Amino acid sequence: MPAAPFQFDASSAYYDEAKSLIAGAVNSNVRLAGAPFPLCFDHAEGAHLFDIDGNRYIDYALGMGPGILGHAPRQVCDAVAKTLSQGQMFAGQHRAELDLARLLNRHIPSAEMVRVGMTGSEAVQAALRLSRAHTGRTKFVKFEGHYHGWFDNVLVSYAPDTAKPGETLPLPRAPKLESQGQLPSVCDDIIVLPWNDAAALEEVLESHGQEIAAVITEPALCNTGAIAPRPGYLEQMRDLTTRHGIVLIFDEVITGFRLGVGGAQQRFGVTPDLSTFAKAMAGGFPVAALVGKRDLMEQFGTGAVNHSGTYNANVPSIVASIATIEALAADGGAALSSAESTGEALMSGLRDLAASVGINLKVQGYGTCFNTFFADTDAVHDYQSYRLTDLDRQQAFLAALVARGVRPTSRGTWFVSTAHGDTDVAETLTIAKEALASLTS
Ligand SMILES: Cc1ncc(COP(=O)(O)O)c(C=O)c1O
Known part of the structure; x- marks a missing residue:
């Protein structure tokens, strides 16, 4: 059974109240772009983040990058x-x-x-x-x-x-x-x-x-x-x-x-x-x-x-x-190498998924930091070529992921940490499949 998309009632109430006291309800303009709107979180542990509605996310935003060892290492x-x-x-x-x-x-x-x-x-x-x-x-x-x-x-x-x-x-x-x-x-x-x-x-x-x-x-x-x-x-x-x-x-x-x-x-x-x-x-x-x-x-x-x-x-x-x-750095950088392998497994799983459903999802970057976007070409090598990709579809995909419990950054970037594991990858791919299906249904 596909997971039902999340409810965000508590975050929504927080957002409405916060808007009257905090400019835009956020303390960094980057957070204005959060999907479905800037959410409010309660706690985080390892690869997982929990919002005040009790929704649990496999988190690939990781605080916009800092959480290389996962949350609260x-x-x-x-x-x-x-x-x-x-x-x-x-x-x-x-x-x-x-x-x-x-x-x-x-x-x-x-x-x-x-x-x-x-x-x-x-x-x-x-x-x-x-x-x-x-x-x-x-x-x-x-x-x-x-x-x-x-x-x-x-x-x-x-x-x-x-x-x-x-x-x-x-x-x-x-x-x-x-x-x-x-x-x-x-x-x-x-x-x-x-x-x-x-x-x-x-x-x-x-x-x-x-x-x-x-x-x-x-x-x-x-x-x-x-x-x-x-x-x-x-x-x-x-x-x-x-x-x-x-x-x-x-x-x-x-x-x-x-x-x-x-x-x-x-x-x-x-x-x-x-x-x-x-x-x-x-x-x-x-x-x-x-x-x-x-x-x-x-x-x-x-x-x-x-x-x-x-x-x-x-x-x-x-x-x-x-x-x-x-x-x-311990053991010759073993932890970072392992995070990179986890990320590479996720990248290749997402590519396989895209091929299997015939959608032009592209996955580009490195195991610990990659980006997903929609384009008919692989020739994305600078700002101009990236901006020619289908950014509306990218945002729809990101919103569909967040609504099901997978949270990349609002720019389509996925940060992977040493705390993400095989189970997270498998769960992410299941959710990504549903999210892709929701784009075409
Ligand atoms: C490459 C790069 N340089 C500088 C900054 C600014 O860093 P900070 O947000 O800590 O001021 C950022 C933030 O995202 C960044 O990505």
């Missing part, structure tokens, strides 16, 4: 609980900061020195400031469809217009501000390019290289689909930035501790100058890190470049980071 919670009575912040250092720095240094290829903060958005700002100070240049390159946080200077061309049929977009692209209230002047210092296009990058660096402080990229595009870099693309990006004296920043806020214990840079064998980490780093606790080359990072140490934050390196976040990274 025992080893992380225990480690944090042990320190709670010792105090949280000292306006000074504590020993665990050095332990974490050693761990980051050991596992992340680009990490010669580190700074720890609270959010990915802040780590990105620190990276850009450092790049400007280092090069004495002001502009930076970002790519269409990439997300680097919500601050004025980077919330640009995350979701720009797509080319009309027959239209060739200019190079560089016209930057698009994504929010009212953003300073229009940020566009003077940003160069927006299509991703996965080495020729475009080369052309622009050849003509404007002397003005560009940094190139910032998600090493695999995980904020628009889950798109791999073309073979050789990151290497070319590395060569071109080196040739022009430009700082290369990998924004590993999603890929970090997910595509590899040492991030995507370890997996792809390309070492940037600076990289940002957050999300999966602390198993659900708030933390971020900026790591990179010594000569760059030391500018913070001399005081020449400012990076500050009251909550930076608070004890619970640091202890949670250590427990998470140690769990992921």
Whole structure:
């Protein structure tokens, strides 16, 4: 018997009441997009999430990525609980900061020195400031469809217009501000390019290289689909930035501790100058890190470049980071490899399902982070090609999944954790079959 779609009465009552006190009833604009509307949750454990109506979901949103060990991971919670009575912040250092720095240094290829903060958005700002100070240049390159946080200077061309049929977009692209209230002047210092296009990058660096402080990229595009870099693309990006004296920043806020214990840079064998980490780093606790080359990072140490934050390196976040990274790195990264295998089994199950019902569902990405969308082509390699897919059908599929107890992110991305297992995969595939059937019935 197919499971009856869920009821959301309690969430609905919560939503109505919350709207009068909390803007949009949510505290992050990303959550406005929740299907069927922004739901209210009660608790979570392992791979499962429970809402206030008592509905239980196999959760592939995982807090938008942080839950790499699943929800409320025992080893992380225990480690944090042990320190709670010792105090949280000292306006000074504590020993665990050095332990974490050693761990980051050991596992992340680009990490010669580190700074720890609270959010990915802040780590990105620190990276850009450092790049400007280092090069004495002001502009930076970002790519269409990439997300680097919500601050004025980077919330640009995350979701720009797509080319009309027959239209060739200019190079560089016209930057698009994504929010009212953003300073229009940020566009003077940003160069927006299509991703996965080495020729475009080369052309622009050849003509404007002397003005560009940094190139910032998600090493695999995980904020628009889950798109791999073309073979050789990151290497070319590395060569071109080196040739022009430009700082290369990998924004590993999603890929970090997910595509590899040492991030995507370890997996792809390309070492940037600076990289940002957050999300999966602390198993659900708030933390971020900026790591990179010594000569760059030391500018913070001399005081020449400012990076500050009251909550930076608070004890619970640091202890949670250590427990998470140690769990992921143990036995040569066995836990992360196992999560990846679980995710790959789910990816191939979804592909088989799509083939068996003759629907153009595509499954793209990596075992621990993949995306589902509807298209007749496999040639989805950048923002523009992803946006040509059938996004209305994708949203209908996601809503049908949520209504039956499977919860990917509202962007069609599935995060898989070490807590997901074979039973979750089997149950997910049963529900996915029903959800696909509901689209065609
Ligand atoms: C690649 C990337 N960079 C930066 C950020 C911003 O991080 P935060 O939400 O912690 O500020 C995000 C958030 O989703 C991200 O995906």
